[in-house]
Amino acid sequence: MGGRFDQLFVTLKQWAVALFPAPWQPFLSSLLSIVAIVAVFGLLFALVTVIERKGLGRIQNRLGPNRVGLPFTDLRLCGFGQFIADGIKALIKEDIVPRAADRVVHYLAPFALVVPVLLSYAVLPYGRNMAPLDLDAGLLFFFAVGAGTELSLFMAGWSSRNKYSLLGAMRAVAQMISYELPLVLSSLTVVMIAGSLSLPKIVESQAAYSGTIAHWHLFTPWGLAGFLLFLTAALAESNRSPFDLPEAESEIIAGYFVEYSGFKFALFFLGEYLGLFALSGLGITLFLGGWMAPFSWLGWIPSWAWFFLKLFALIALFIWIRGTVPRLRVDQLMNFAWKFMLPMALLNIVVAGIWHFTALAG
16 A cells, blocks of 8 residues: 555556557656646745745744735634735736846846756656656756756846846856855765766665665765755855845845846746755755655655655755855855865765775775
């Protein structure tokens, strides 16, 4: 029974695809995967925006969203319909484009942010036999498509024909490139130990148990250091506090998208949250055993449930950090990347190599 529940979504997909002629089945299989990813993570984005605002309100001793509730629900759930009101407002709000802006590039910039992020979801394993694409170089594909987000930020800043937007875009690109290096190097240690760039195979390399405790990479010295480096770099890549200088949302000039309004403005937030979820999913895959249970006696819980439980835990951690840690200055941010993060990531590669070869030597 547990195995059938674990493979519930895989079975449903196979059953739905089998209803159609054989030539159509590969296309329909891909379409179902795309619809599921967009629906699940789109809904997660909507819910997290409300949960984050209510969580920050609790941390800062205020109420947060407490007016737009869901019908026929308890008063304690008031505010959880806020994302519906925000979505309607973004759709009907006037789209203002500066007179001197490059209209084509200005229009394409938010889509150029969202599309690469959605592509990165294609290689994440969400459960046992639940990876949409099992590429031999899945990790390389993830970082390759994710690198396109820097271009979208520059497109937004440059096309607005606003000096503040351009300066904000340059600051954002400098930050993201700086923190992308430790992000990739911290992932390299896992590739060295697992011996593969395939994300499902990286999960399988953590599938063994010593007694009841899983062999997650997090439970090794190099894995713990790598996870902390990865987590810090992921915060900076997602423009999350305390690394939210590209947006500077508490300032008057809001960085590279200061000239955006309406639904295009909402797309930037959608892309950033989806990027945060994707990087969290990658961190879960590399260091937290992916869809594996932490203890052998919890293996009866479906694999996809473990993946999303870990994802919710990381999201809660990011919300906690945002409500606790003050923003860095730009010089502190860049010094931290180049003078601390990068040397530590390189040192961790050496530690992982020593760990691996001393283990092989007995």
